[in-house]
Amino acid sequence: MTRILLRNGVIHTGLASAEPTTAMAVEDGRIVWTGTDPDGFTSPDEVVDLGGRLVTPAFVDSHVHVVETGEQILGLDLGGAPSREVVLDMVAAYVTDLGPDDLVLAQGWDETLWPDPTLPTATELDRASGGRKVYLNRIDGHSAVVSSALMAQVPGITGLPGWTAEGRVEREALRALLPLLADLTPAGHAERGARAALQAMAALGIGAFHENAGPDIGPESDLVAVQTQAADAGLHGTYYWGAHLGFGDLDRLDDVAGLAGDLSADGSMGSRSAALTFDYADLAGHRGHAYLDPERMAEHIVGCTRRGLQAGFHCIGDQAIDNIAQAFRLAETALGAETLRTRRHRLEHCELPSPAAAETFTHLGVIASMQPMFDGLWGGPDRMYAARLGERWQQMNPFRTLLDAGVRIAFGSDSPVTPLDPWAAVHAAVHHRTPGQGITPAEAFAAHTVGGWYAAGIDDAGTLAVGQRATYAVWDRTTFPDLTTPDVADVTTACLQTVVDGRTVFEKEGVW
Ligand SMILES: [Zn+2]
Structure with missing residues (x-):
């Protein structure tokens, strides 16, 4: 086992009560020591001089389509x-x-x-x-x-x-x-695509990702291609298969964390297929499409919970999200709240939740996997959400409200829907287009790191503390970026190295 000491850096541990940390030691894929005096860690096999550079936990992209x-x-x-x-x-x-x-x-x-x-x-x-x-x-x-x-x-x-x-x-x-x-599509297409996407993620400091595969997205072979390529590239993948009651599919698919992800409870705002409790502002009489009713979703949640799987749904509009909240309450009647909570069920997007739905999700520990760049691209008084919803655009992606209500949040890109760009995403979450819905830099960074691990059921990653997985990124700067600055260009930073469980998955040529 090689004992590696990283010294002379600025180590952003991601811990709330962080002491200044300039050195960190890694052994067997784990962090075994942190501190300020590199002599405090004895007899390393290898010493890396960080040259004053910033080290942070690697980002987790909690919703991505790799192929x-x-x-x-x-x-x-x-x-x-x-x-x-x-x-x-x-x-x-x-x-x-x-x-x-x-x-x-x-x-x-x-x-x-x-x-x-x-x-x-x-x-x-x-x-x-x-x-x-x-x-x-x-x-x-x-x-x-x-x-x-x-x-x-x-x-x-x-x-x-x-x-x-x-x-x-x-x-x-x-x-x-x-x-x-x-x-x-030609043979090898999925493998080539997966390889290119995983390389791109690693080069952006993303060390872990949640693949939202499913029968409505692509064939089972695409998921297998992602799993094979990720094992090869060294990124940490968590795999969801969005099939309603798709338990039989799991006879053929390995390493699936849940029948969750893009199992669609409704459509999208852009396509006017998100299910609303009111008419679209730009299409009178139209309220979108709810694809699954509460009883069918409750059956799915109960079945997943009993089998030790996460359940989850893609949901955008308030009608779809209310339907899901009702489904969870039905599941609670069947299984009890505590059993549901331990499974960490999750919702993708969850863009227009009612206060009552948020209360249900807090009560049952249902995680919201959200995409700050949706607000970045489509929020505000003169963009797509306003066109579809009128004044209600301000209720979309209410990060502040959800956190205050006690809902756990994980951030992702939904790439290729929005670009892989985690710094831009956390910046967008701080600078929410709806006044009052922005969250703090620490909350935003946590949602894109430790929040993603939590949503995957993993509790020993996402901060740089002793005992945690050595999954981190080294950046071409000497301070943690000031996410409150208005210009995203001041925040976006080149990644120099990405390490997952102690293994380098990306390194900029000539950096060390
Ligand atoms: Zn998706």
């Missing part, structure tokens, strides 16, 4: 496209390198940022792509636009809910396309 993130890195990313015309131009440019039968898979478009929100049509995609099979996933993954050649491969799609003649698909129609997309 899709890799597709974004390696493939056609429409994230920055400022208009429908640019999307069509990007598709046209992209296909010049493709064979006539190759699938065009792209993602990230967001029409709410365009001057004219009219979507590209199937006919326009046919023209831009030279008649190829095209699938353009919306930024939220809850709707897509597709070409005629792709639709033609799914007999009966035109009769499914969520299909439109113009080529926009959502819900059942979207789901019907997923097996076809899996068939059309």
Whole structure:
């Protein structure tokens, strides 16, 4: 066992009552000593001079789609496209390198940022792509636009809910396309994507991630690809499979922490499929779609709890979240509060919770896995939430209210929905667009580190204290960033090294 001493650094332990710490020793993947006097740790095998640099616990991304993130890195990313015309131009440019039968898979478009929100049509995609099979996933993954050649491969799609003649698909129609997309993607595609995404995470100081896989996201083989690549890359993965009552799936899948993650209780705000208790401000008479009723969710929660699994759901709108709260109360009647609490069930997004729902989640220890960049991108009086909800945009992602109510929070990116950028995320959480909903720098950093470990059921990681996992990042700066500063550029910092359980998973060339 090698005993490594890191000295001459600024070590941000993440502990509330932190003594100044400049040195830390690691042995067998654990922190075995911390202090200020490096002579206090005797006979190390190896000494690393940190050169005054900052060391923090590595970030945990509590909601990520690894293969899709890799597709974004390696493939056609429409994230920055400022208009429908640019999307069509990007598709046209992209296909010049493709064979006539190759699938065009792209993602990230967001029409709410365009001057004219009219979507590209199937006919326009046919023209831009030279008649190829095209699938353009919306930024939220809850709707897509597709070409005629792709639709033609799914007999009966035109009769499914969520299909439109113009080529926009959502819900059942979207789901019907997923097996076809899996068939059309070339061998090794998922592995290549996973590898690229994991490298990107490690290079950003993210040492652990929660993969939100599921039958509505991609095939089981994608999850296996992520698990294999993560073991190889050395990042710590926690794996969720978002299948309703999908206990049989676990005969085939290993190392699944829960039937949770993107098991959708509703859709998204951008696609107007989040389930609301009131009409959308920009679509009178429409309240979105609740996909699961409370009884069916309660059955899922009870089944997961009995099997030692975490249960969880994707939920955005207040109606969906109220339905889930009701489901948890039904489960409490069946199992008791204490049994539910020990399982640390979790909700993804949980963007518009009512006070009553928050009270239920506090009572039953249900964790909210949230994404600060959702507010960063879509919050505020003149962006997408305001367009969909009117004045109620101010009730979205209420971090302060939830923490004050006693709800545990974990932060993530939902990448590729928002970029992998943990410093920007914690900055956004401090600078919430709704006055009064910002949280403190310490709370925000904790939610993106120890909060993520907690949400995965792991209690020996997330701070740099003796006995904890040696999972940390070294940064190209000498102080912990001032997260209260308005400009995010002053906060975002280059990562120099990422270490997981004592193993280096990323190191900037020539840093030591
Ligand atoms: Zn997701």
